[in-house]
Amino acid sequence: MKYFLRAIVRGTALFFGCFSLINTLVSQLGSSRLEDIWWIDLSFMSAPFATVLAILLAVALIFFALKPRMNAFRKVLTGIITLVYAFISLINVLTYYKTLQAGTISSRVPLPFSLIMFVIFLAIACAVYTMHTYPSKVSEYVLFVVVVAVWLVLFPLAQIELFGRTNYETKSEMAVVFGARVYPNGSPSATVKDRMDTALDLYKRGLVEKILITGGVDADGIDETKGMLNYGIQQGVPKAAFVLDNQGDNTDASVKNTTAYFREHGITKVLAVSKYYHLPRIKMAYRAQHFNVRTVPAFEPRPIAGESFTVMREIPAFWVYWLRSGLRDVGESSQTNQRLAFAF
Numbered sequence: 453m454k455y456f457l458r459a460i461v462r463g464t465a466l467f468f469g470c471f472s473l474i475n476t477l478v479s480q481l482g483s484s485r486l487e488d489i490w491w492i493d494l495s496f497m498s499a500p501f502a503t504v505l506a507i508l509l510a511v512a513l514i515f516f517a518l519k520p521r522m523n524a525f526r527k528v529l530t531g532i533i534t535l536v537y538a539f540i541s542l543i544n545v546l547t548y549y550k551t552l553q554a555g556t557i558s559s560r561v562p563l564p565f566s567l568i569m570f571v572i573f574l575a576i577a578c579a580v581y582t583m584h585t586y587p588s589k590v591s592e593y594v595l596f597v598v599v600v601a602v603w604l605v606l607f608p609l610a611q612i613e614l615f616g617r618t619n620y621e622t623k624s625e626m627a628v629v630f631g632a633r634v635y636p637n638g639s640p641s642a643t644v645k646d647r648m649d650t651a652l653d654l655y656k657r658g659l660v661e662k663i664l665i666t667g668g669v670d671a672d673g674i675d676e677t678k679g680m681l682n683y684g685i686q687q688g689v690p691k692a693a694f695v696l697d698n699q700g701d702n703t704d705a706s707v708k709n710t711t712a713y714f715r716e717h718g719i720t721k722v723l724a725v726s727k728y729y730h731l732p733r734i735k736m737a738y739r740a741q742h743f744n745v746r747t748v749p750a751f752e753p754r755p756i757a758g759e760s761f762t763v764m765r766e767i768p769a770f771w772v773y774w775l776r777s778g779l780r781d782v783g784e785s786s787q788t789n790q791r792l793a794f795a796f
Contacts, residue, residue, distance in 0.1 A: 454583075455592045461579040462517040463599025464572060467607075469513030474778070476506045482781030485739060487774065490611060490732075491569055492537065493544050508533050516580065517596075531580045538573035541566045559618040560749075565610055608732065608770035612763060615735070616728035620746035624721040627651045627660040628710050628745070630730065631667020631700060634679030643727060646750040648680055651725045652687050654748065660723060662693055666700035666710055703730070704773075707737040714743065723748050727756075729763045733773050740777030 472488055479486040480503065488494065494502040512530045516522070522530065544566035551557050629651040633641040640648065654660045663684065667676030677696040685691055697713070700706030714722060724734050728749040738745045756762075 456595065458520070458579070458583055459592045459595035460599050461576055461583070462520060463596045464603065465513040465576055466517035466596075467600050467603040468572070469510045469517060471607075472506055473510035473514065476503060476510060478778040478781055479503070482778070483742065485742065485781060487736075487739070487778070490615075491565060491607075492541060493547075493566070494540065496543075505533075505536070509537055513576070516576070520583065522580075527580055531577050534573050534577040534580060538570055538577060541570035541573055545570060556622070557618055557620050559614075561614055561617045563614055565614050568610065604771070605767055608767045609763075611732040611770065612729045612766060616731045616747075617749055619748055621654065621659060621723055621748045622721075622746060623658075624660050624723045624746070625719045626662045626664055626695075626714070626721075627654050627723045627725055627748070628664040628666060628706075629680070630703065630706055630724070630726040630734065631665065631676035631680060634667075634674055634676045636672065636674060638679045638682060640679055640683045642754065642756055643750075644676070644680055645683070646752065646756075647725055647727065648683050649687075650748060650750045652684055652689055653751075654723060654725070655689055655693060662695060663689070664695040664697065664710055664713065666697040666706040668701035668705075669698055703733060703737055707734065707741055711738065711741040711743045722746070725750060727762075728752075729759075729766050733766060733769055736770070736773050736777060740773075740780060 468491065471491070475487040486494075486502070486506070488506060494505065497505070512533050515526070516530050545564055548564035548566060549562075552559065552562055629647050632643040632647065634644060635641065651660075651663050655663055665677045665680045665684075667680065669675045675698050677698045677700075681691070681694050681696060684694060695713070697706065697709045699709055710722075714720070722743075722745045724731070724738065724745040725748045726734055731747040731749060735745065735747055
């Protein structure tokens with residue numbers, strides 16, 4: 453049992469240590485956008501202090517995972533930094549429930565990911581101080597790798613269920629609703645109806661002034677945005693309230709197109725509407741464009757066929773967007789530096 457528990461704790465430490473280290477490196481090489489926001493919020497700290505803290509934690513967790521036999525100094529340092537993060541996670545938890553109680557947000561699953569992180573940090577801290585350094589068995593190494601692989605699945609799933617199902621609606625200038633399948637006769641699919649009904653509800657309640665519909669044109673020439681527009685008009689919303697983007701063939705394209713529109717028209721407060729499982733990736737894509745949106749999960753009046761498969765598909769998509777946004781951030785920063793160097 454001791455090998456089993458040790459492998460779980462070490463694998464968990466390695467996953468979050470590597471995740472945090474990569475995020476911190478990207479933030480320093482790129483535009484200072486730190487994706488650690490997905491598991492802990494350090495925004496109340498100064499950026500330099502938060503960066504140093506993130507590096508200390510990442511290094512401590514990685515070394516603990518790979519080399520659990522520690523001298524007294526390293527054990528104390530690892531334990532302290534882990535407990536500091538446990539305390540920060542607790543602050544995040546209290547902030548979440550305070551915001552929830554104030555009605556600023558709402559959620560079908562009122563459980564913040566920071567609460568999970570609080571438990572994890574406490575478990576790692578306990579392991580640091582109490583785990584004996586028995587010789588590792590082959591089975592422990594195998595389980596160690598399995599735990600890391602499991603976190604690669606559980607982490608985006610947790611974001612989908614916890615962040616995705618949280619409603620961050622507030623008074624804004626515009627809602628952007630992401631397209632989905634529209635049938636050849638122009639009628640919207642159930643998924644489109646749910647997304648449009650949510651956006652239309654925001655408009656009718658006066659939370660947004662306009663609705664930007666973004667989608668693509670399929671191989672048969674069916675324009676998702678036109679079908680969605682017609683549905684919106686049928687529900688009593690005037691045509692003038694809508695803006696269309698039919699070049700949004702995928703989430704990345706939709707985010708780029710809509711961000712360009714927002715900046716061109718001076719729009720800063722936006723609600724992004726889509727199915728809950730889609731929202732973490734949307735949020736990440738907008739963050740990669742250095743634009744902040746508040747997400748609103750679409751209504752779910754009925755089960756959608758094939759939704760489980762769609763949710764599972766979002767797991768690799770989450771990591772693809774995370775990796776791609778980091779590479780772009782670093783690449784854009786490098787190009788900017790080259791242009792500045794050439795100018796001087």
